[in-house]
Structure formats: structure tokens, C-alpha cells
Amino acid sequence: MDFFVQQTLNAIALGGTYALLALGLAVVFSIMKLINFAHGELMTSAGYVLMYCGLHGVPFALSVALAILTSTVLAVLMERVAFRSVRNASGATMLITSFAVATVLQVLFQNLISSRSQPVLLPNFLSESVTVAGFVIGNNKIVAIVATVVMLGFLDWFMKYQKHGIAMRAAAEDFAVARLMGIRANTVIAGAFALSGLLAGVAAVLWVSQRASVDPLMGFTPVLKAFIAAILGGLGSLRGAVAGGFMLGFIEIYLAAFLPPDMQEFRDPIGLGIVVLLLLLRPNGLIPSPGLGAVKA
Amino acid sequence: MRPIRQEEIQVASALLTATSLKVRYGAVEAVRGIDFEIRAGEIVAFLGANGAGKSSTLNALVGLVALASGKVVFDGHEITNGKPETLVSAGLTLSPEGRRIFPTLSVADNLRMGAYSVVSKQKVAEAWERVFELFPILYERRNQLSGTLSGGQQQMLAVGRALMSGPRLLLLDEPSLGLAPKIVEQIFELIVRLREHEVTMAIVEQNVAMCLEVADRGYVMASGRIVFQGNASELKSTTFLQDAYLGGN
Ligand SMILES: Nc1ncnc2c1ncn2[C@@H]1O[C@H](COP(=O)(O)OP(=O)(O)OP(=O)(O)O)[C@@H](O)[C@H]1O
Numbered sequence: 001m002d003f004f005v006q007q008t009l010n011a012i013a014l015g016g017t018y019a020l021l022a023l024g025l026a027v028v029f030s031i032m033k034l035i036n037f038a039h040g041e042l043m044t045s046a047g048y049v050l051m052y053c054g055l056h057g058v059p060f061a062l063s064v065a066l067a068i069l070t071s072t073v074l075a076v077l078m079e080r081v082a083f084r085s086v087r088n089a090s091g092a093t094m095l096i097t098s099f100a101v102a103t104v105l106q107v108l109f110q111n112l113i114s115s116r117s118q119p120v121l122l123p124n125f126l127s128e129s130v131t132v133a134g135f136v137i138g139n140n141k142i143v144a145i146v147a148t149v150v151m152l153g154f155l156d157w158f159m160k161y162q163k164h165g166i167a168m169r170a171a172a173e174d175f176a177v178a179r180l181m182g183i184r185a186n187t188v189i190a191g192a193f194a195l196s197g198l199l200a201g202v203a204a205v206l207w208v209s210q211r212a213s214v215d216p217l218m219g220f221t222p223v224l225k226a227f228i229a230a231i232l233g234g235l236g237s238l239r240g241a242v243a244g245g246f247m248l249g250f251i252e253i254y255l256a257a258f259l260p261p262d263m264q265e266f267r268d269p270i271g272l273g274i275v276v277l278l279l280l281l282r283p284n285g286l287i288p289s290p291g292l293g294a295v296k297a
Numbered sequence: 298m299r300p301i302r303q304e305e306i307q308v309a310s311a312l313l314t315a316t317s318l319k320v321r322y323g324a325v326e327a328v329r330g331i332d333f334e335i336r337a338g339e340i341v342a343f344l345g346a347n348g349a350g351k352s353s354t355l356n357a358l359v360g361l362v363a364l365a366s367g368k369v370v371f372d373g374h375e376i377t378n379g380k381p382e383t384l385v386s387a388g389l390t391l392s393p394e395g396r397r398i399f400p401t402l403s404v405a406d407n408l409r410m411g412a413y414s415v416v417s418k419q420k421v422a423e424a425w426e427r428v429f430e431l432f433p434i435l436y437e438r439r440n441q442l443s444g445t446l447s448g449g450q451q452q453m454l455a456v457g458r459a460l461m462s463g464p465r466l467l468l469l470d471e472p473s474l475g476l477a478p479k480i481v482e483q484i485f486e487l488i489v490r491l492r493e494h495e496v497t498m499a500i501v502e503q504n505v506a507m508c509l510e511v512a513d514r515g516y517v518m519a520s521g522r523i524v525f526q527g528n529a530s531e532l533k534s535t536t537f538l539q540d541a542y543l544g545g546n
């Protein structure tokens with residue numbers, strides 16, 4: 001029982017991080033139909049800010065704020081420099097552009113910082129744990145879960161009640177008509193990138209706080225997982241991205257925890273097999289985005 | 298319905314003037330150099346068969362499609378190839394063909410987006426009041442997802458959303474499309490009421506008879522050209538109209 005609760009908390013923490021990343025991908029995709037593979041490099045950039053701040057003894061709260069600010073600003077810059085000129089190009093063109101941006105940033109991280117993994121100094125409390133109702137829970141897990149809940153709550157509030165959030169949803173449904181209402185394309189798209197950068201920044205802090213290191217390819221794996229999660233949830237659907245993220249977190253953690261030892265080496269193929277199975281049952285994802293790229297029956 | 302008041306039309310100045318408009322989609326010439334004007338206070342009809350270029354004309358006025366050539370002047374300012382997001386605050390907006398409401402947004406959020414460009418809080422409050430007065434059903438359904446409304450209610454929402462910006466010139470593209478006859482009647486009654494609210498309108502319609510009941514003047518289009526123009530009674534009696542629908546392209 002103890003083990004099960006422990007693993008469930010781990011699954012929520014990991015799933016939450018995937019959910020934040022998948023949500024960032026989905027926000028941009030829903031508006032621009034762009035799958036931004038450079039999302040991972042937004043994460044990595046935030047990771048390096050944490051590393052440098054740690055080296056210079058910057059208080060942790062401030063370094064977290066700086067890290068998130070960095071990935072947010074970088075996301076907006078990315079859109080301005082790389083994606084604006086291909087905004088109306090084909091999906092393939094945008095996809096290739098995002099690969100190019102990702103590669104350029106990776107090379108910059110390798111050459112300007114280091115191609116090897118760098119340790120990140122974290123405050124001690126993150127590696128400590130507390131005992132709640134007889135369960136030992138790592139502080140970093142609690143922080144991850146709380147941060148995820150806060151971010152998801154913030155995003156939900158923003159998208160539901162804030163004029164600019166509603167405008168983003170309107171633009172995602174019908175960009176041309178949204179423009180007729182006076183909703184500016186540049187504003188909405190820049191806003192979507194800023195949100196995705198913000199989410200990537202928070203995810204990076206959570207990711208680094210579990211691992212205490214950063215390397216140029218740090219963002220690759222989690223964003224690949226987030227991409228799977230976004231598709232599992234229903235590409236372009238925000239609620240789907242969250243559902244897919246948590247689902248993937250649970251699949252991964254439970255397989256790692258409960259699969260017999262001699263089958264552990266097949267953990268990833270089994271996990272992906274479950275994803276494929278779910279998609280066979282629900283081809284448009286767990287919570288499909290209405291009308292958008294839906295598979296017609 | 299309200300009779301045409303010729304003298305009123307004569308004195309009114311042009312709110313919008315379009316000169317030699319051309320719209321092209323690749324090799325397709327959808328609009329081939331047309332001239333028209335819409336005067337303040339008027340209801341102007343654009344009639345013609347499918348593919349005549351009516352929607353392309355309206356869409357070009359609001360910048361949703363690019364003009365290949367031509368000139369548009371609205372309220373004394375040139376707006377040729379203006380961006381849609383800036384034209385709405387100048388007082389020009391379109392309720393597009395096919396309604397195109399935001400289906401996963403609530404009725405209230407659709408309307409809120411209609412007023413996106415309006416800065417003055419007081420103007421926004423007035424717009425809410427006006428739209429809910431014109432469409433009590435939208436007030437009743439304000440918290441409902443708009444995709445779950447009936448076709449007629451969705452059309453009312455589309456018009457209501459366009460009205461939220463407080464337009465001086467409202468372009469309506471096939472407001473009666475796909476609606477039951479009773480609802481069509483309601484829509485045209487609404488159009489008459491809108492004029493009382495000092496909204497000038499250009500209407501594209503397939504329902505010619507109803508449209509000519511409310512319109513002051515009209516243009517008949519065929520294959521991207523204006524083939525006839527005149528006031529409503531002239532349009533009712535012209536053979537150009539039948540030709541335009543039967544001859545089509
Ligand atoms: N986006 C587009 N791409 C290519 N061709 C188009 C496009 N939109 C319209 N056309 C073509 O331009 C011509 C005029 O179309 P338009 O929609 O303006 O006509 P319409 O008079 O509004 O017709 P309807 O009554 O069917 O709405 C048609 O031949 C149509 O096929």
C-alpha cells in the first residue's frame with residue numbers, strides 16, 4: 001500500500017510535468033497548427049538559467065523566476081524571428097523550421113556552455129522529505145504537484161475568464177473571424193508562444209528539481225513524451241493535452257513500478273503499445289479538439 | 298415593411314465607395330472590376346447566382362481576401378486592403394457566410410469577442426443591452442455553448458456578435474442561409490429594426506424576394522461583374538435578375 005501511494009504520487013508529479021509541456025505544445029498548435037519541436041530547448045534554456053543562478057548563489061526563488069522569464073522571452077523571440085515568416089506556410093515547412101530552431105539552440109548550448117551534463121545546485125529542502133499520514137513524501141514531489149495544480153488552475157482561469165484567453169480560444173476555432181472582431185493575429189500568436197514558454201519554464205524547474213543536472217539535450221525526451229501525450233489527449237485540445245500528460249505519467253510510473261523485473265527492459269515498448277491501443281480505441285484522442293484535424297469515421 | 302424613401306437616399310452621402318474591385322484566387326477571377334457605393338442609412342442588396350462573386354466582394358471589403366486591384370473608401374478614408382482587425386474599430390464589420398460562430402465558446406463569450414475592439418466600457422455595456430434587447434433568446438441562452446444552439450439562434454448570434462462592435466456599416470453574407478421560413482422572416486424583421494438603430498447594411502442573399510422587400514437598392518452580379526443595378530422596384534421587375542440566377546456562370 002505504502003509503495004502504491006508512493007508510486008501514485010510519483011505518477012502525478014511526472015504526469016503533471018508532461019501535462020504542462022503538452023499544454024504548451026497544444027496552445028501553440030491550436031492557434032498556429034505548428035508542432036513546435038523547439039519547445040524542448042525552451043525547457044533547456046530555463047535549466048541553464050537555474051544552473052548559472054546556482055553557481056552565483058542567487059536565491060532559489062529568484063532563480064526560478066528568472067528561469068521561467070527566460071523561457072517565456074525566448075519563446076516570444078522564437079516566434080518573432082523564426083516562425084512569423086512561415087506563419088502561412090504549409091505544416092511541413094513549419095515543422096522543419098521548428099527542427100531547425102531546435103538544432104540551432106542545441107548547438108549553441110553545446111558550444112557556448114558545454115556538451116556535457118552540468119550539475120545544478122538546488123536548495124536542500126527539495127531533496128528532503130516529509131511524513132504525511134505515515135507516508136514519506138519527497139518535497140520535490142510535493143512542489144511538482146502543487147506547481148502543476150497552480151499552473152493548470154491559472155491557465156484554466158485565463159482561458160475561461162480573461163478577454164485575451166477567450167480571444168485565443170476564438171482564434172483557435174476560426175482565425176479569420178477572430179480577426180474580424182479586431183483580435184490581432186500577432187498579439188494572439190505572441191501570447192500563445194509566451195504561454196507555452198511560461199509552461200515550459202515551470203516544467204523545466206520541476207524536471208531539474210528531480211534530477212539536479214542540465215545538458216544541451218535535456219528538453220528532448222520530455223518534449224517527445226509531451227508530444228505523445230498531446231496526441232494521446234487529442235492534438236490541439238487543451239484539456240486533452242492535460243489528460244494525455246497525466247495518462248502518460250501514470251502509464252510510465254506504474255509500468256516501472258509494477259512490471260515484473262524480467263520484463264522491465266520492455267517497459268517503453270509496452271508503454272507505447274498502451275498508447276497505440278488507446279488511440280485505436282479513440283483515434284481523435286482522449287478529449288478531441290472539436291473539428292480540428294479530426295479523423296472522419 | 299418600410300417603404301423606400303427616395304429623397305432620403307438622394308441626400309445621403311456615400312459611406313462606402315468601391316472602384317474597379319478585382320479579386321483573384323490563383324487563376325480564378327472571382328470579381329472582375331466592379332464599382333458600387335453604399336450610402337449612409339441604406340440597405341443595399343447584392344444578388345446573383347452561386348459563384349457570382351458576392352462573398353468575395355464582401356470579404357475583400359473587410360480585408361479577409363486580398364484585392365487584386367481597385368480602391369475602397371470608407372467614411373472618407375481609403376481602406377483598400379486594410380487589415381480586418383483594424384477595420385472593425387473604424388465601424389465596418391462582416392457577419393460571414395455560414396455564420397461561423399465560435400462553437401465551443403458560450404453565447405456570452407461569442408458576444409464578448411464581438412466587442413473585443415471596443416475600448417469604452419460604457420459602449421460595451423450599451424452594446425450588451427442593445428443585443429440582448431434585439432435577441433432576448435441570446436440572453437436566455439447566454440451561458441450555453443453556442444455550438445448547441447439551433448441554426449436560427451446561431452444566425453442571431455452571428456449578427457449579434459457583429460453588432461457588439463457598434464458598426465456603422467454591417468455586411469451580412471447570406472443571413473437566411475439554411476433557415477426555416479419562419480426564422481427567415483424573423484431575420485428580415487430584424488434587419489428592418491437594425492436600420493432604425495442607424496446601422497447601414499449591405500446584404501448578400503439567395504432569398505431574393507425577401508431581400509428586395511427590405512432593401513432600398515441593389516446590384517445584380519454574374520460571373521464577377523455587376524450586370525444590373527437599381528432600386529428595389531426596378532430590381533423586382535428586371536429580367537436581369539432571372540438571367541443572373543438562371544444563366545449563372
Ligand atoms: N478561397 C477560394 N479559393 C479559390 N476559389 C475561390 C475561393 N473562394 C471563392 N472562389 C471562387 O470564386 C468564385 C466566386 O465565389 P464567391 O464565394 O465569391 O461567390 P458567391 O457569389 O458568394 O457564391 P455563393 O452564392 O455560392 O456564396 C467562385 O467561382 C468560387 O469557386
Ligand SMILES: [Mg+2]
Pocket residue numbers: 351352353394470
Ligand atoms: Mg457566397
